[in-house]
Amino acid sequence: MAGRLVELEVENFRSLRKVSLPLGRVNVLVGPNGAGKTNVLRVFDFLADIVRTDLGPALEDRGGFDELVFRGGDLRPDHIQIGLKGHWSVPETSRCPLDMYRLKINGSPPAREEIFHLSRAGGWRNRIEVSGERAASSQYGADEVISDDGSERRTAVMEVGIQPFSTGLSTLPRLSENFGGREVVALADFLTTFRVFDVDVHRARMPSRVSRSGYEAIADDASNLARFLLTLRDTDEEAWERLQADAIEVLPQLEALDFDYPSGSARSVVVVLRERGLRDPTSLLDASYGTIRLLGLLAMLYDPSPPALTCVEEIDHGLHPQALEILVERVREASDRTQFIIATHSPALADRLKPEELIVCERAEDGSSVIPAVSTAQVEKIVRASEGIPLGELWFSDAPEVLGKATMMGLAARPSGRNRSYEQLREDAARCCADHVCPASE
Ligand SMILES: Nc1ncnc2c1ncn2[C@@H]1O[C@H](COP(=O)(O)OP(=O)(O)OP(=O)(O)O)[C@@H](O)[C@H]1O
Numbered sequence: 205m206a207g208r209l210v211e212l213e214v215e216n217f218r219s220l221r222k223v224s225l226p227l228g229r230v231n232v233l234v235g236p237n238g239a240g241k242t243n244v245l246r247v248f249d250f251l252a253d254i255v256r257t258d259l260g261p262a263l264e265d266r267g268g269f270d271e272l273v274f275r276g277g278d279l280r281p282d283h284i285q286i287g288l289k290g291h292w293s294v295p296e297t298s299r300c301p302l303d304m305y306r307l308k309i310n311g312s313p314p315a316r317e318e319i320f321h322l323s324r325a326g327g328w329r330n331r332i333e334v335s336g337e338r339a340a341s342s343q344y345g346a347d348e349v350i351s352d353d354g355s356e357r358r359t360a361v362m363e364v365g366i367q368p369f370s371t372g373l374s375t376l377p378r379l380s381e382n383f384g385g386r387e388v389v390a391l392a393d394f395l396t397t398f399r400v401f402d403v404d405v406h407r408a409r410m411p412s413r414v415s416r417s418g419y420e421a422i423a424d425d426a427s428n429l430a431r432f433l434l435t436l437r438d439t440d441e442e443a444w445e446r447l448q449a450d451a452i453e454v455l456p457q458l459e460a461l462d463f464d465y466p467s468g469s470a471r472s473v474v475v476v477l478r479e480r481g482l483r484d485p486t487s488l489l490d491a492s493y494g495t496i497r498l499l500g501l502l503a504m505l506y507d508p509s510p511p512a513l514t515c516v517e518e519i520d521h522g523l524h525p526q527a528l529e530i531l532v533e534r535v536r537e538a539s540d541r542t543q544f545i546i547a548t549h550s551p552a553l554a555d556r557l558k559p560e561e562l563i564v565c566e567r568a569e570d571g572s573s574v575i576p577a578v579s580t581a582q583v584e585k586i587v588r589a590s591e592g593i594p595l596g597e598l599w600f601s602d603a604p605e606v607l608g609k610a611t612m613m614g615l616a617a618r619p620s621g622r623n624r625s626y627e628q629l630r631e632d633a634a635r636c637c638a639d640h641v642c643p644a645s646e
């Protein structure tokens with residue numbers, strides 16, 4: 205994998221007033237409409253845009269600072285801040301300290317500050333601070349700790365001028381290797397490859413031109429689905445066979461996937477389905493909505509060279525629960541190659557998750573998103589207390605609240621609590637809350 209994020213910290217970006225989100229290989233966001241799930245994905249889209257176009261245009265595209273900054277509370281916050289921790293400069297090893305990037309954007313007067321902590325080959329590390337019209341890079345030895353303000357010992361300091369509202373992320377890659385230019389390039393590349401994958405069913409149905417240049421990644425909207433699958437069949441037979449077997453398992457009529465060349469020449473290709481009972485194959489042009497979404501998602505999951513981070517909005521949309529079981533397995537397998545942040549409203553999908561893969565999102569009274577609303581440790585506790593209620597059922601009912609209270613009150617943790625049904629726990633927790641009596645302390 206090209207790199208991996210370990211933590212995302214956000215302040216005052218849309219509804220994300222103060223969010224600190226640990227990230228694993230598979231991260232599935234669940235929560236009510238408007239909880240802030242998509243706002244998490246929008247952070248990555250914003251960062252990628254900053255690299256491509258710089259800060260000014262990226263802000264303008266989103267209606268400016270005032271539109272983007274958290275609109276809750278009595279006073280408008282004076283800054284937006286986004287921080288990333290992870291491994292992207294050098295290959296991840298247990299000894300390697302985390303890379304860090306933090307961007308602070310002030311509203312008035314408009315200004316930005318950035319801090320990079322970047323690992324370099326040979327154990328060296330760079331701390332780059334961008335502030336006002338100046339960028340300073342300091343070099344640290346392998347065993348030196350870089351403090352947040354960079355006030356400790358350092359080996360060398362270099363300074364360059366920079367436009368006051370330009371980000372180092374978009375301008376520093378041009379700098380020399382000693383300054384840390386190469387590692388900033390690694391971060392910029394890492395950020396621009398992030399994708400929000402969203403199958404455009406209309407475009408994915410269409411024939412695509414056959415490529416002469418070999419491998420091409422699946423497009424973010426799966427619009428090159430036919431070409432991608434044809435190339436996969438010709439270059440990675442095992443992945444192609446597995447993808448086909450998954451599709452056959454989920455789609456009851458499907459016997460095989462194949463290709464047709466509608467123009468007569470070999471220049472344009474369309475996927476066709478060989479279906480049980482039908483004399484002729486069905487072109488994707490006539491296939492069902494869920495079939496095309498499923499094939500698009502499988503193509504993304506079997507992509508041999510995906511970007512470092514893949515975000516998927518409402519992955520369950522249009523799919524049968526049985527398809528979700530396979531998708532969760534394939535997401536886990538593909539997470540060796542790409543990190544996932546996925547949003548869903550599907551209890552059937554959440555049922556198949558491990559506690560550490562579930563990120564519960566809520567919206568507080570003051571309009572801010574609470575993400576994660578429940579820590580992994582708490583999720584694990586509640587799962588244990590529920591005695592086998594699947595995660596999705598648990599999360600899309602009132603069980604977390606009831607079980608959370610029951611756990612806090614010691615009901616679920618007491619020896620007798622282990623054999624209590626969820627219904628009994630619900631009654632006990634409700635009675636405790638009404639009486640303000642906790643049996644654990646009796
Ligand atoms: N600048 C802002 N300040 C505060 N809240 C904002 C700001 N911009 C957008 N929002 C809020 O973000 C919410 C939308 O969040 P988001 O789209 O992330 O929800 P979601 O969890 O993805 O919901 P769904 O499940 O419906 O897709 C809106 O209710 C909107 O009020």
Ligand SMILES: [Mg+2]
Pocket residue numbers: 241242243547
């Ligand atoms: Mg959303």
